[in-house]
Amino acid sequence: MGTRVKDIYDAVYYFTGKKIEKPSVPANLNVDTSFLKTDALNDYDKTLSYYEQVENKLKTSNMGYTTYSYLKEALNEAKSRLDEAKKALEDGRYYTTLSLNFQARITIRHVDWYLSVETDADLENLLKNVNDEIKSTENAISNLTIRGISMLQAVAASEERIEQAKSLLKEAWSDYYDANYWDAVSNAAFAYERIQTAKFWASLGERYAKGDVIERESLKETARDYLDNSRLIITYITSMFGEVNLQELINLMNEGEGYYQDGKYSAAIFSAMEARIQAEIILDTLGIDNETILMDKLQRMKENAKVAIAQAQKEGIYPVLSFSYYEFAQSYENQGGLDNIQNAMMFYQYAKETSTVFLETASPPKIIEEPTTTIPTQTTTPQATTSPTQPEATKSYISLIPFAFLVGIVLGFIVGRKS
Structure with a gap:
């Protein structure tokens, strides 16, 4: 069995030998919809x-x-x-x-x-x-x-x-x-x-109107970036499963492109964001039907959503949409079951993205240099001509092949975004 990675942080380390600093959640952060x-x-x-x-x-x-x-x-x-x-x-x-x-x-x-x-x-x-x-x-x-x-x-x-x-x-x-x-x-x-x-x-x-006037035309470049990056993810995942099985995602992307052409840049951003998040959830849960493993992934997404909300608040923003999505995710999480866990993942990701999507001051994650660290190598073990089905535990992490693709996109997105 090849080397497996848990998340995008492990993937970046595997392919580049560098670690991305994981931000922490403030101890006093309270997410509610009062x-x-x-x-x-x-x-x-x-x-x-x-x-x-x-x-x-x-x-x-x-x-x-x-x-x-x-x-x-x-x-x-x-x-x-x-x-x-x-x-x-x-x-x-x-x-x-x-x-x-x-x-x-x-x-x-x-x-x-x-x-x-x-x-x-x-x-x-x-x-x-x-x-x-x-x-x-x-x-x-x-x-x-x-x-x-x-x-x-x-x-x-x-x-x-x-x-x-x-x-x-x-x-x-x-x-x-x-x-x-x-x-x-x-x-x-x-x-x-x-x-x-x-x-x-x-x-x-x-x-909650507060601050400088924002012109809708100023969202055009951001909308284009979101559409292009989301299209890469959708193209990749449809190459794996076929367009027929993922028509909803394709429709979301096509709608986003239509909104962009009509000058509806915020709607284009949201359509692209939703399509990409749904595609990423599919990739992140591929072949996993163990609730314990899925809940572990969900908790990381929940933590990331909190970090993003905290970042928005630090910038003086009251992210009403993010608070709402976060609470909705909690409602799904509390119900349990595979479908509800996946829905919770999706809304935690929505909460994260909507917190920072319009933050001009949002900076890319800090790269921690580790020149003396050896990049882990993929090892193989002899396999019999016929081998039994792998046990459930081997499904606990996503394979490196999708992550190789995603790392390229993530790093490209970080470089492509304006500071």
Whole structure:
């Protein structure tokens, strides 16, 4: 068996003989989302009230038994999400509360609108109204004056959500023309609720506006860097698994390129960042189904996220988006299970990236020179013509082949970023 490495720090050492200094987390760092407490409480109350209204609307409707059963089941699912939201609210997980409210509201609105749509004209008018909502929101947010990095992070999240709402509405129109009214209403409801979250993040950005004015055009170079570096990762991983199996990542990258061409640089950055992080999670968990090993990796990602948040705070930034993603990651982590661990990894990485993505003063990791240290060499052991399957323990680390590629990208990214 060849030499294995644990993470990017080991990989850099293996290939260069140099160590990257690992930053530490301040002892007094506290990551919480208490700044969202009032928002989460009000949002929960409004969503619960909306659920009760639609539940009563369904009870008094003239729907046939089969359709009624489908809609009732959908509302039951929404109520389950609301019950989870209440628990999250009681536990002080306010961003998780908002997210669960959002999930519930999509379903509730789907049922509400489906009950209201009786003709083709009704559905067409509904889609037009959602389109108007998207356009007015986009116009308002595009005219915001961005002051400081905290506001920039929130507005970037808002602009990405606007683009997502547009894509969802496009799907709704496609469903409408295919006479698939159930999915048309579903996608329209999703688009409408997504645009409400865009408004929320923009308002949060205004709440934490502080500092110099930042022009959107100044993000163009950063967006290009993120897209190019993410494309390298995606190209590599698709060469391993094929484009068909990773279409979601490819779509994210293509969306990012489209946003860039349209001058939506913050949305392009976020799409590229999300695609790259998802690809890295795939590489980092490849062939591993041992929860203990995955939790060890997750804890390193969690620590790195804390370091990044601390770095942002040191620069005078209040990283509202990063706090939110960090808490959401904790919610997944606490649930356990392979899928939840991977989701937690993804959101810890989001928390890390969004903390420092716009920091001009962010400097690359310090390289520790060790000229007298011998670089470890790869050793081989004789193998029988037929050998049994390797035990589970041999899956604990990622092989050097993917890391050789990633080290090149990481070092290139460090050199390519402006100080």
